[in-house]
Amino acid sequence: MSGCEENLCQQFALAVCLHCMHRLCIHHINDHQNIALNQLDQLKTEANQITTSLVNASNTIVEERKADEKKCVAWRMQKLAEINDEYNKMMNSIRIRQKVLEQQELNFNQRLKIDVQQPLEQMYTQKSISPQLLDAIQLAIENIRKDSDVLIWNSPELNKIQNLHINSKDETKSTSTKRPKKEKINAWKPRVLFFTFFRDVGPGSVKKVNDFVQTMLEGEDKMENQGLITLVFSYLQTWHKTNRDKHKQLILDKHILTIKQYVNGKDCERKVLTALKYFFNTLKNKDSTE
Ligand SMILES: [Zn+2]
Ligand SMILES: [Zn+2]
Known part of the structure; x- marks a missing residue:
């Protein structure tokens, strides 16, 4: 072993x-x-x-x-909400634009009716033709024709104040996580010209206004038939192309107040109306020479 x-x-x-x-x-x-x-x-x-x-x-x-799947789902939901949001805004802009254009068309028809068709009808029925009124009607027709150029869906004026976001080339901006800025629509402001003009119609203005009132006396009765307020409002529409009653009222008040300072016999509504026409014509001339 x-x-x-x-x-x-x-x-x-x-x-x-x-x-x-x-x-x-x-x-x-x-x-x-x-x-x-x-x-x-x-x-x-x-x-x-x-x-x-x-x-x-x-x-x-x-x-x-x-x-990560959860994050992806949340991302998708957020993007869909943003797209939906953007979509609703675009559709809303389109609806607003349609409304604006419809309203403008309505205004033009209204102006046509009040400034052109009704005075014409009256001259036919009363068989009295005032050259001044014919001129006024001619002017109204020209103005309506000129102003109605704005009745275009993609007018530059509308695009300036209201971006429809359609056909936007900058796709990355609209789909980024940043929320799109709220569309800014400039508040309507009366042009300074009108107010300064109301305050001062230049040298010899009192005489000019009253001379005009005197020459218009013949046609005055016919104009009165149409009602002071209707005419005044149609003038204001022509000047400012606005439908806001508040602004109309503001201008109207200032306007009439100023006119009353210049017209002899201030309490006569017909004289105020005739003087209004003087202001209207002078403003129109001023506008067209600008
Ligand atoms: Zn061993
Ligand atoms: Zn051993």
């Missing part, structure tokens, strides 16, 4: 260790068996750790994927 091949061991070798193929005593056979078992345990632990980390990685991937 040979001895145990483990260093310094004096025992007899009983068997060959399958771990290291050395001949060992019973004591060292057990030792080697334990070392091998420990290694096995360690490998098993490592294998388990890897399995766990793989499962963890997989779970993390799923969680992060779901989080």
Whole structure:
């Protein structure tokens, strides 16, 4: 019998260790068996750790994927809301433009009726033709023809105050996360010219106004039939092309107040009306020579 091949061991070798193929005593056979078992345990632990980390990685991937999917869904919702918002604004702009144009058309028809058709009818029925009134009607027709040029869907004037956002070349701007700026529509302001003109009609203005009143006396009765307010409003429409009653009233008040300062016999409505016509004609001339 040979001895145990483990260093310094004096025992007899009983068997060959399958771990290291050395001949060992019973004591060292057990030792080697334990070392091998420990290694096995360690490998098993490592294998388990890897399995766990793989499962963890997989779970993390799923969680992060779901989080990104959620973000994507939220992004989509926000973009759709923005697109919807933009769409509604565009449709609203289109509706407003349609309304504005309809109103303008209505105004032109109204002006045509009041300034042209009704006076013509009256001259026919009364068989009295006033040259001044004919001139006024001619002027009204020309003005309506000229003013009705604005009845265009894509008129530059409308585009200036109301951007429809359609055919916009800058696609990135309208689809960016920034909310589109609110469309600015300039508030209507009376032109300074009118107010300064109302205050001062120049040297000899009192005489000019009253001379005009005198020459208009003949046609005055016919004009009165149409009603002071109707005429005044049609004048104001011609001047300012606005439908806002508040502004009309403001101008009307200032206008009549100023006229009353110039006209002899201030309480006579017909004289005020005739003087109004003087202001109207002078303003029109001023406008066309500008
Ligand atoms: Zn061994
Ligand atoms: Zn031994």
